[in-house]
Amino acid sequence: MTAAPPDADTRRAVAPVICYPVETLPRPDLTLYTAARETAVKTSETIVPARDARAFRVPAGQFFRITCAQGPQVGDLNLFHAADLSERFFSGKTRALHGTHVTTGDRLWSCLPYLRPIATITADTLDWYGRDRFGGGVHDVIGTRCDPYTHHLLSGQEYHHCCHSNLTRALVGETGLPMAQAEPLVHDVLNVFMCTGFTTDTGQYFMKTTPARAGDYLELFAEIDLIGVLSACPGGDCGAEHSSDRAACHPLQVEVFAPTPDALAGWAPPPTNGYDRTHGI
Numbered sequence: 001m002t003a004a005p006p007d008a009d010t011r012r013a014v015a016p017v018i019c020y021p022v023e024t025l026p027r028p029d030l031t032l033y034t035a036a037r038e039t040a041v042k043t044s045e046t047i048v049p050a051r052d053a054r055a056f057r058v059p060a061g062q063f064f065r066i067t068c069a070q071g072p073q074v075g076d077l078n079l080f081h082a083a084d085l086s087e088r089f090f091s092g093k094t095r096a097l098h099g100t101h102v103t104t105g106d107r108l109w110s111c112l113p114y115l116r117p118i119a120t121i122t123a124d125t126l127d128w129y130g131r132d133r134f135g136g137g138v139h140d141v142i143g144t145r146c147d148p149y150t151h152h153l154l155s156g157q158e159y160h161h162c163c164h165s166n167l168t169r170a171l172v173g174e175t176g177l178p179m180a181q182a183e184p185l186v187h188d189v190l191n192v193f194m195c196t197g198f199t200t201d202t203g204q205y206f207m208k209t210t211p212a213r214a215g216d217y218l219e220l221f222a223e224i225d226l227i228g229v230l231s232a233c234p235g236g237d238c239g240a241e242h243s244s245d246r247a248a249c250h251p252l253q254v255e256v257f258a259p260t261p262d263a264l265a266g267w268a269p270p271p272t273n274g275y276d277r278t279h280g281i
Helices: 008-012 030-039 091-098 148-155 163-175 179-185
Strands: 041-048 053-058 063-068 075-081 084-088 107-109 117-124 137-140 190-198 205-208 217-222 226-232 252-258
Touching: 030 117, 041 053, 041 226, 053 063, 053 163, 053 252, 063 226, 075 117, 075 163, 091 107, 148 163, 163 179, 163 226, 226 252
Parallel strands: none
Antiparallel strands: 041 252, 053 226, 063 217, 063 252, 075 084, 075 190, 075 226, 107 117, 117 217, 137 190, 190 205
């Protein structure tokens, strides 16, 4: 609607600057985690039914693995500090630090004012995917979660198995909180196995069929005591739509593994952010 100025091309040609250089970001000790994983034994298993969600707990210093149990399936993951639900996964800052999609070696960060790594990705069977010709990648931290409010806004319909709804019900079941208190705690997610990006012409968020197959998994190390809540998205492989009963959906599996007591010698949960708020925010 506005005519381009004479120097439009010059303005567009300005080189970008990375907003958050990460050279000084604390790095996970993947060698230590890999060695600890080799000693770990399975302590629990949770099956997340299709179009539903389940909660699970992971003590600090243990691993949890999310697996496509029977076929291609996208999952929406929330993470909370088990002792303080106000500290929870911050997808926006994770995106700013690591990029739009995460994989082995990337960390999931908690919200302000805590801002610390709460989980580290230690294994990803889809790390080979990289970026496709559409700009798509796997395991995104750009999408929010399918929810009944947006679905109603766009279609005028009511749907009660959106990931937001599933996550809320599972959190209520795990914590005993009333629905009205639990729902505001549900937050933007890690879209496990979801293949997404932004179109180059309109900049719109897109999804495409996940490359995941039965047996593919994402494994993470819990840096603090966690409550995880995982929804098996009603869109199934998200190749066509979500918030739908038409898509083929599969369950997801969550397994927790505990290393031997001496496998993490010298490791400790990370402290909360060291910023001193006594001088003002």
